[in-house]
Amino acid sequence: MDQKVITKFKVATEDAISELLYLTRTIALEKYAHLVNEEVIEAYISLHYNDKQIIDEMNSFGNQWLVVYVDEKAAGYAFITTQGKRPVVLEGKKAVSIADFCVLKEYLPGQAKQSLLNKCLTIGKGYESIWLTEQIDSPLISFFEAHGLQPITERNEHIHPDIPMCYLIKEN
Template sequence: MKIETKFVIGNKQGIDALAFVAAATARQKFAGKISDQQLDEYISANFNPDVLMIELNSLSNQYLIIYLEGQPAGYARVTSKGTQPPMFDGKTLARIADFNVLKEFSDDAVIKSLFEKCLSLTARQQAIWINEYEFDPFLAFFENYGFKRNNNIALAKELPLASVSLVKES
């Protein structure tokens, strides 16, 4: 099984691959949890080529795509951008803001490879945090890597669904 994790480059090929895998994982993740219209609006607002180009050009973001046998299987975004909870004042901090793998590629080796690349990007930070929807299939996986649920972080996600914050401090 050939697994490769690559940084997304802000060219047409990179943006097209990211837009495809981000939209596909969003459709799988949110199907039946929000209306089709909400889902279409969410994808259009967050994963269109213009938005992705801006996001890719931000020095605060690093996007990764994991490929299985040459096919985009998932993606992640590690960032220092956005609102940071006050509990982290004075600490270096990174957030794994997106972490998604297509169900048909949801192999332990694929998930582990993508997540460990995220962790390598955040290795020098004093804290890493994740805010995910409470139905996210990777919550237990994150906890197995030492992330702890933290109810003191209130962060509104883009969609009207309950979320969970997890933190790992060094």
């Protein structure tokens, strides 16, 4: 049986915030808990993924939140922004960042990540470049490369110095 996969823009409603709090916490634990101790990941989650932070980010001009659904269940999210630190090679360019691109482990093998990335790349077409940050050893690197995002070597300590990250950039 085919699964119904759809990616939607989200606005700051109580349901959307609750959904994003669940997704951000669950995915952060899935991705990073085995790499750093529990205190580090809990501190990161409480700093970056709390009600106030998500509401502020959802209401900030230049930011967009997307949620991908599989059979009407939230399966992942992307946070897209024109704000924040960017790779040196993009200084002075009209660029947008996929600040977060996350899919729950159980949905990674399906079409959720493709639907989510398609929407991100569509948003990125209005810019000179689109970029994201990902763990160097992430299984998603080849997926991003297959869609034109190329890794560059520039040091990036996104969550913790012990988690090596890289930038991936797509020029339009």
